[in-house]
Amino acid sequence: MSTQTSVDLAPIPHVLWETVIPAGTHWSGVLRRGMALRIVDPEGGANLAAVFYRHDEPLERYNMADTLKAQHTAHLTRGHVLYSDMGRVMASITADTLGWHDPLGGLGDAELFADKYGAARYQQHRNAMVRNGRDSLLLELAKHGLGTRDLVANINFFSKLAIGEDGSLDFVAGHSAAGAAFDLRFEMDTLAAFSSAPHPLNPSSEYEPRPVKLLAYRAYAANASVPADDPCRAACPENGRGFVNTDRLFV
Incomplete structure (x- = not known):
């Protein structure tokens, strides 16, 4: 499957809200059908670990294996969609200045981060404490009644892995x-949970997370659907079928 990368993102006609996820922290929220996020790396070098769940039925959630095999890819960029484990399209990457986001690298946990960065607890370091991606996402999921058994394979936006x-x-x-x-x-x-902790395979021994900015806007009306010639929907036959499966939830 071929994809394209857009160098310039179109201006957002009306920003509904915006927020910054501080370096090394976490965020979660519900994004309604037809909403979109512009996700920005303000300083460079960010990593944004992300997991996704159907808001009204969180047993349906992002599925890494189906997302990659349906689109014949090992990375994510413009034109790719995120599949749930029920064969529905949860979200679409409609524009991208990078051309590569990592769906394979996973999350760092407390043991890995302690070995790499040493101990830096809140009592001594306050907001400069070391936070790992796994615990950060679990904290956000707990706010929505989800737990360890619900933590699925994540995406690491803004990061790239070279495959030997x-x-x-x-x-x-x-x-x-x-x-x-x-x-x-x-x-x-969709319930989305994000962590801006460093990528687990980042070889640096310095704990240097970066902030990430979110800007929300309306891409289309909630009672509408994307047209057949939408670049993400038309990217491959599998995506077309995935969008049909999703649309049927809202008939």
């Missing part, structure tokens, strides 16, 4: 420059 001929994965430093951004359009009512 032997199957090895190597972190690509400097992939995301300041101002890098992409648009994520939601095709169903």
Whole structure:
């Protein structure tokens, strides 16, 4: 499947709300059908770990394996969609200045971060404490009645892994420059949870997370659907069928 990368993102006609996820912290919220987020790396070098769940039925959630195999890809960018484990399209990447986001690298946990960065607890370091991606996402999921068994394979937006001929994965430093951004359009009512903790394969021994900015806007009316020639819907036959499955929830 071929994809394209847009160098310039279209202006947002009306920003409904915006927020900044501070470096090394976490956020969650519900994005309704037809809403979109412009997600920005203001300083460069950000990593945004993300998981997604159907808001009214969270047993349906983002499925990494189906997302990759349906679109014949090992990375995500403009034209790709995010599939649920029920074969429905949860969200679409409609614009992207980077061209590569990592769906394979997973999350760092407390043990990994302690070995890499040492101990930096809140009692001594306050907001400069070390936070790992796994615990950060679990804290956000707990706010919505979800727990450890609900934590699925995540996406690491703004990060890139080089895949060796032997199957090895190597972190690509400097992939995301300041101002890098992409648009994520939601095709169903979706609970999203984000962590701005560093990527687990980042080889740096310095704990240097970066903030991420979110800007929300309306991409289309909640009672509408994207047309057949939408670039994400038309990217491959599998995506067309996935959108049909999603649309049927809202008939």
